[in-house]
Amino acid sequence: MFKNSWAVGQPNKVLLRAVLIAMLFSIAACEPSDERRVEMAAIHEKQAKAYLNSGQYRAAVIEAQNVIQKAPSQAAGYILLAQTLNELGQYRNSLNVLEQAFAGSAGTVDTSDSDFYLTKIEALLGRGKFASALQILTQHGSAIPQQDALYARARALAGLGQLDEANETLRKLRGMAPDNIDAIVAQADVALLQDNNDAANGLLERITDIAPEHIDLRMLRAKMSIRDGDFASAEKQLSDALIQLPQADTLTPKKATILSALADVLVKQGRSAEALVYTRVLAEAFPGFEVAQEKYREAVTLFEKGKLDQAKIELEALLSEYPNFDNAAVLLAVIQFQQGDFEQAADQLNDSVDPELVHPETGRVHASFNQV
Template identity: 25%
Template sequence: MYDPILDALRRGAVAEALTAAEALVAERPDDAQALRWLSTAQMQGGQHDAALATIDRAIALAPENADLHLARAGVLVGSRRNEDAQAALSQATVLDPNQFTAYVVQAQLALSRGEIAEAERLNRLAARVDPEHPRLAFVDAMVLFHNGNGEAALTVLAGAIQRSPDDIQLLHALGSVYLARGHLAFAEQTFRNILDKLPAATDITLLVASLVGRQGRPEEALEVLAPVMADAPVSSVGARSLAGRLHLQAGQLEEAAPLLQSALAGGVQDRALLSALLELWHRQGRRPEGAQALEACLAVSPKNPDLWLARLALEDVGSVEALEVSRRWAETVPDELRALEALLAALDHAGQHEEADVVTEQLIAAMPGHSLAQTRKVNRLIEKDPRAAVAHVESLLVRASGGESRALLLGWLGMAQDRAGLTADAVASWGERAALLQTQSLPLPLVGPAEQAWPALAESGDAGNGRPLFLWGAPGSGIERMVAVLVNARAALLSDRFGATPPKDGLQPFATVQRLLAGQVDPAQLVQDWRASLPARGAPGGNVIDWLVWWDNTLLQALRPQLPQGHLLVVLRDPRDMLLEWLAWGAPSMMAIPSVDVAGAWLAAALEHLAVLLEQQAYPATVIRIDGIEHDSRRLAAALGEALGGAQLPTPPQAGGSGFESGHWRHYAQALAGPFAALTPVAVRLGYPET
């Protein structure tokens, strides 16, 4: 809806942009972004006072929006100049190329239009006239900020403020960049400095109060806001919205209610207010009153998606009322994708799948690449007509661009081919997907010898240092199902090895195996480092369950003498099911599949380590076989509880997850004959039938 305004601004059609912006604001007076672009159009049209008043209206509606404060800083800088209009500024520089002010204001206007390179060029021209002027820092900093270099922008602004400490515009820009980067305490202090100089600046008061509240000090924030709330003429609906949210944050529901309701009645309909009202109505048990209030708003603003989403949030998921609201939304705004998405979800919850199919087609017609709708269509076709699903996904692949979308579609195609009995084709589709994802995956670890000359297993002694459990399952084992059980039971599980910041101990890098074998790692130091890392990982003691990415018997060089009280807990399935599961569904470890043959050989070698460990009882270990119970949450919880010494673990709602049934590998006996031949010997050693 903003595109016509932005397009006109880019083309320099100021009158056209102004007309479009005024029309949008008339239609959506509570839309802070619409007001922002109206302010920009007014600024470029030379209406500086109006531009400042408009951006202040936007900030009153959304005082926490950093972009609006950045825009206001630009308006402030530009509105203090005599050369108001772009044409006049251009003429000024033609008549006198040394006019510093003209260049700076032109750079400001270019910045407001999003023309970053032009703003940079004009600022360089200004710098030739007066290279030491602190006002140059504003454009320089904003260019850096828009290019993603926020820290450099802060450095530039801080340096300029040292030379011009009372420059309100530079202080405003500094605070706004701090705010945009999430440095709330620094932003608060910077805006407090401005408030000390301009105590009557209502917009700054609102912002400081908001920042204090966001840092968990709502009572203090209300004290900051008190002078504004006491002055009726300046107590805007935005201020009432903020005050209501702060009272709600402080748990003062009775004080919050009239303020939030007054803001809603005054035209504020942003997500922050609606979210606060939803919380208030739920906590006070006043959902019917909330529904009435939102219905009144919808009567005036029937196309506001946030109002409809809030209205839906007051109904129970899957209820008849939720379906009725979704239908009304889709009928009122038939081209709103979110309305169709809500209706689709409500229809599926109600079991009205045929009508949901129709809505699915509407979504796809409106957006052919709609992931939710396409996923549902493929799943429905797989249920009803797998070969039709194959044909549909193949048609999508023809139009797919980019590796990520192709990988997703190849996964769907493999599933459709599996259901259609086209097993060789399914293997080919999943193999192609694995090749596309290889650069995003971890390389397969090098596997050490399964049998080695290990040091003696030390005495376990007492449990003073804890009795840790090491949880491991090779790719395709279904280890994530057991993790879901442990998470649901709130067990002392460490899963950070699979996150963005894994521990840096010796049990994490694949290279540990080779380094242990080469004598480059002291086994005692390896265990000591593991222990030392536990507190930082959220485990003050050693009674933890550490979920490992990999296992190799080479670790016994360290664990047997240094951690004899440890215990390895392994999740296992038929290795051939594991390979198929890994190929079709992936694995938490995100290990690459260079080819199906290579993956099969690697999995056989990794599982040989387990077979040797069990046969030789080389380390305390328990194997949990989940064959046949993969999708049964209750039985999974019972199996894990038994392995943990008879613990009674609660049943998680969805521990079963996706995946094939036990024994599904037999459908692929021909398509995966080579890899299965490599896996069968170790499968037999682990207790599985040969065929």
């Protein structure tokens, strides 16, 4: 009986083994060669750049991820994905992507790749990490084209409030390229920060001569009008800028800025119903944002009234739904600290606080925890 059973099963096992071997060969045959992977990565890279340049950010993200999948040891995919995230204002995610270029199978990025450093600097500037941006410029400035490096340095200095140094850097840049529109716009912005309206107006006139339809020209004029209380003029400039924005498949930071400013200008003119149109667009683009902000404001009110336990409950619920809400995390850590729960407060700060981005006093508390 056993002999017959074995005899019947033997051909089945042989057949199964043959099928498995055939499948393995089939899979191996379907797996693209390294050369083919490089070709496919190049195709995806070209498509990602085309999508990025045309404002099709969702498609650009997918294609950049395809580049990473096909060529994980090359920097191109990571840079493209980070550049796309920068365009969307997702600077923290951009920095995380660039960190991946140094980790795991990605290996080491070519230090002569200026695109990598410029993309990282842009993300740092967007995050408000101006000192870190300056540090990269100091360490890797030789890998970056001089004009790009000067422009980035000026923006970082301005972000740190070193306006005279920023102005001097921009003058140096314009000495090399007198009609560099980005440099002139930055100079005008610095002049406004210094309340130097005469200089700002002169620079705006220069922008008008070179690029009369430049969006930043309209935004700067709107900023000046708002400062002067001329809300009707600001509304016109912002409306024109909104119309002029290139098409995109999602809300960009610049468009969000214009919409927010327009809503504010309309409210100041007593036209709240019209402002609601723009605030709804923002609410749809950032679902839950207003709700989260309202919950945070309620927690702050409870905290200010000394109702720490209630504020703590509100903040914990808020963070469970929005774990990246840094302000809520900081306030929760402060409450934990006041209640004597030093270990939890330290963990909360270490997880959520970047000392470069917080109020000096919070940074001091954060540093004191790390010294314990």
